[in-house]
Amino acid sequence: DAKTTQPPSMDCAEGRAANLPCNHSTISGNEYVYWYRQIHSQGPQYIIHGLKNNETNEMASLIITEDRKSSTLILPHATLRDTAVYYCIVRSTTDSWGKLQFGAGTQVVVTP
Amino acid sequence: NAGVMQNPRHLVRRRGQEARLRCSPMKGHSHVYWYRQLPEEGLKFMVYLQKENIIDESGMPKERFSAEFPKEGPSILRIQQVVRGDSAAYFCASRGQGARNEQFFGPGTRLTVL
Numbered sequence: 001d002a003k004t005t006q007p008p009s010m011d012c013a014e015g016r017a018a019n020l021p022c023n024h025s026t027i028s029g030n031e032y033v034y035w036y037r038q039i040h041s042q043g044p045q046y047i048i049h050g051l052k053n054n055e056t057n058e059m060a061s062l063i064i065t066e067d068r069k070s071s072t073l074i075l076p077h078a079t080l081r082d083t084a085v086y087y088c089i090v091r092s093t094t095d096s097w098g099k100l101q102f103g104a105g106t107q108v109v110v111t112p
Numbered sequence: 113n114a115g116v117m118q119n120p121r122h123l124v125r126r127r128g129q130e131a132r133l134r135c136s137p138m139k140g141h142s143h144v145y146w147y148r149q150l151p152e153e154g155l156k157f158m159v160y161l162q163k164e165n166i167i168d169e170s171g172m173p174k175e176r177f178s179a180e181f182p183k184e185g186p187s188i189l190r191i192q193q194v195v196r197g198d199s200a201a202y203f204c205a206s207r208g209q210g211a212r213n214e215q216f217f218g219p220g221t222r223l224t225v226l
Contacts (some may be wrong), residue, residue, distance in 0.1 A: 041201075042219060042220070043205075043218050044205075049214065097160050102156070
């Protein structure tokens, strides 16, 4: 699976949009981009995933560049409960049985 | 629909004892993954199982660790002769059919080895 690069940390003001970048320059055609988050001491929580089109759900939006080498997770209105480590994962679904390879992620702190 | 259940939530063992961690996947899910998170580190894949079969155990330590997912009952991660370095949070996740389906994680079992 392709590797990802994320900033180690970022702060966001409550009520503002949080834009979390992720680089995955070696992504291949059959690899999806997944985002999970882990709130302190809890199990990871699925947020969203996409292949090449932008995706939106009730939690977030995922913007994938046309060349698929990077993506941005957008939390439209950050709340204090969004403070967590956010993981961007590139995942092959054809030859790795769907297992997730977590990196260090981005520690997001939402401040009042 | 209940989520992924793990028990116990906290487990304390002395060095040399056995630890058994249980995971009940979401209803209808027959694919289970185990991950380990050492203190101050990221999550690492350990093993992937389907009902009664181990599919990928490339992340499992070679000795003392084993996993099963019987036809009936929860998936079990078993650690024999625990050592202090086994102290960690162990998370299991399940998914439905389709490898690109999202995985749903349980709350984890925090193992402390004294």
